[in-house]
Amino acid sequence: MKKPRLIITNILVFVITGLIAFVGVPYWAMTQGFDTTEIVTTLVLFYATGMSITAGYHRLWSHKTYDAHPVVKVVLAIGGAMALQNSILHWSSDHRVHHRHVDEDDKDPYSAGKGLWFSHIGWMLREYQSHRYDDYSNCKDLQKDKVVMWQHNHYLPIVLIANFGLTGFLGWLNGDIFSMILLAGVFRLVAVHHVTFFINSLAHYWGSQPYTDTNSARDNGILAFFTFGEGYHNFHHIFEYDYRNGIRWYQFDPTKWLIKGLSFVGLTKNLRTCPEERIEKARAAMQLKRASQKVSKLPNAEEVMQTLQKEYDVLLQKMTDYYTTKKRIMNLRKKHLMRSMERLELDLKYKELKHSLVLQKEKWLKVSQLEVQFA
Numbered sequence: 237m238k239k240p241r242l243i244i245t246n247i248l249v250f251v252i253t254g255l256i257a258f259v260g261v262p263y264w265a266m267t268q269g270f271d272t273t274e275i276v277t278t279l280v281l282f283y284a285t286g287m288s289i290t291a292g293y294h295r296l297w298s299h300k301t302y303d304a305h306p307v308v309k310v311v312l313a314i315g316g317a318m319a320l321q322n323s324i325l326h327w328s329s330d331h332r333v334h335h336r337h338v339d340e341d342d343k344d345p346y347s348a349g350k351g352l353w354f355s356h357i358g359w360m361l362r363e364y365q366s367h368r369y370d371d372y373s374n375c376k377d378l379q380k381d382k383v384v385m386w387q388h389n390h391y392l393p394i395v396l397i398a399n400f401g402l403t404g405f406l407g408w409l410n411g412d413i414f415s416m417i418l419l420a421g422v423f424r425l426v427a428v429h430h431v432t433f434f435i436n437s438l439a440h441y442w443g444s445q446p447y448t449d450t451n452s453a454r455d456n457g458i459l460a461f462f463t464f465g466e467g468y469h470n471f472h473h474i475f476e477y478d479y480r481n482g483i484r485w486y487q488f489d490p491t492k493w494l495i496k497g498l499s500f501v502g503l504t505k506n507l508r509t510c511p512e513e514r515i516e517k518a519r520a521a522m523q524l525k526r527a528s529q530k531v532s533k534l535p536n537a538e539e540v541m542q543t544l545q546k547e548y549d550v551l552l553q554k555m556t557d558y559y560t561t562k563k564r565i566m567n568l569r570k571k572h573l574m575r576s577m578e579r580l581e582l583d584l585k586y587k588e589l590k591h592s593l594v595l596q597k598e599k600w601l602k603v604s605q606l607e608v609q610f611a
């Protein structure tokens with residue numbers, strides 16, 4: 237089959253910026269050197285433009301996981317343009333197709349099934365999806381967003397002014413325009429390109445699948461460190477409307493911290509999270525699935541399966557009881573309807589249910605890992 241036409245502009249951008257970053261910058265570093273201001277500026281812009289993609293393009297516009305103040309939107313739109321990954325509208329359209337048709341090689345624009353190279357960068361080098369270029373029917377909501385359309389309609393000037401104008405100006409302030417453009421402009425751009433591309437490539441190959449194995453997305457703490465928190469991609473693909481990717485406090489997710497941090501000063505609001513109960517149940521269902529696969533190979537499979545199913549059912553029931561009571565308490569508290577007797581009773585029940593759930597979780601962990609002896 238004939239391959240689609242090459243997209244020369246994209247190839248030139250990747251090759252030229254790549255050569256400058258991998259050859260030009262090391263050469264300059266050895267012969268001229270970079271000063272501290274240039275290095276710090278590069279780091280700051282690396283985070284600012286990378287997180288414009290993760291917090292802006294991805295979590296704000298593609299998935300609408302929170303609402304942002306217009307000022308935040310404009311900053312994210314400019315920062316995202318500086319990361320040179322097409323307009324918000326185009327990026328989000330691709331990304332929504334990626335979620336809807338994940339791993340379907342003929343529909344997912346960067347399907348991991350077509351290989352690591354393809355999902356990383358290959359998909360942008362040829363006109364694989366020319367038929368749907370300019371079809372933004374899955375982004376009607378974004379077409380009503382003034383900031384999105386302003387960025388889309390003036391994409392090239394914004395890209396050029398932000399990338400060269402801003403870094404050039406900072407270089408002028410620092411006394412060396414060329415050196416600043418080289419490091420904070422081009423080198424930073426290439427670094428942001430590849431770490432964000434990792435989310436489509438490595439995050440679909442390398443890591444664990446604690447929530448679902450129906451798609452290739454993985455959770456990976458190491459990758460999260462390099463991708464502004466987006467390495468928790470298994471969670472993201474099942475709960476895409478959650479503003480967090482790393483849901484535990486110890487999981488590295490600076491994008492989540494940024495969104496949450498801005499909410500304290502009123503710049504972001506309506507942060508959406510998936511109910512804890514659903515997350516816990518998804519995790520347990522995955523553990524049951526894994527355990528069942530292992531059990532099927534045992535000689536006494538049927539018997540073990542029965543125990544497994546029984547403990548799983550108990551676990552789910554205990555989760556339901558616990559979270560229902562928790563919700564009730566929260567609702568009563570919100571409405572200030574709690575009478576002291578009722579509160580005492582409910583609090584007591586809540587504590588009991590919590591304790592009982594913890595015990596059952598411990599038991600379930602052993603049972604599902606087949607650590608318990610089955611007679």
Ligand SMILES: [Zn+2]
Pocket residue numbers: 294298299331335472476
């Ligand atoms: Zn996504």
Ligand SMILES: [Zn+2]
Pocket residue numbers: 334435436440453469473
């Ligand atoms: Zn993905």
